[in-house]
Amino acid sequence: MSIKLSSIAKPAVPKLKADVEPLTQEKLEQYWSETAQELGLNDLLAQRKVTMGEHGQFDIEAPGSYFETEFKPHQVAVMQKLRDKSGMPMLNCHILVKRQAVESVAYQPQEKYEAMRKINPDIDKLRKIFDELDY
Numbered sequence: 001m002s003i004k005l006s007s008i009a010k011p012a013v014p015k016l017k018a019d020v021e022p023l024t025q026e027k028l029e030q031y032w033s034e035t036a037q038e039l040g041l042n043d044l045l046a047q048r049k050v051t052m053g054e055h056g057q058f059d060i061e062a063p064g065s066y067f068e069t070e071f072k073p074h075q076v077a078v079m080q081k082l083r084d085k086s087g088m089p090m091l092n093c094h095i096l097v098k099r100q101a102v103e104s105v106a107y108q109p110q111e112k113y114e115a116m117r118k119i120n121p122d123i124d125k126l127r128k129i130f131d132e133l134d135y
Contacts, residue, residue, distance in 0.1 A: 023086050025052045035081040044070055045078070056090045061098060068095050 028050055036045035049061045062068060083091045117123050
């Protein structure tokens with residue numbers, strides 16, 4: 001009884017393109033928009049800025065954590081398309097969540113009025129119409 005080694009399956013190794021060009025910012029943006037269109041994710045991905053980093057990593061800028069939760073179910077498909085297009089099997093992404101500074105909340109009536117006046121200066125005209133208001 002003998003065991004043939006040729007019948008044992010060899011591990012799958014991704015084939016690398018011999019003449020792979022380095023991924024530039026312009027190419028990354030082009031691949032990003034093409035992938036968004038192909039997968040039907042234009043609403044989710046089109047307005048996100050991607051920035052090429054080092055060692056096959058790029059950053060996706062998002063205004064809040066909402067994008068992160070919406071992107072997670074599609075991340076594998078998006079990354080697979082980008083890896084295929086770029087010829088870089090080790091391409092990876094990092095989501096940068098940009099949080100906006102929140103102003104303090106006004107509690108006193110005068111503070112509330114000043115805060116509303118910052119948002120809409122025309123509130124003074126409304127106050128003159130209803131002159132019985134305190135603030």
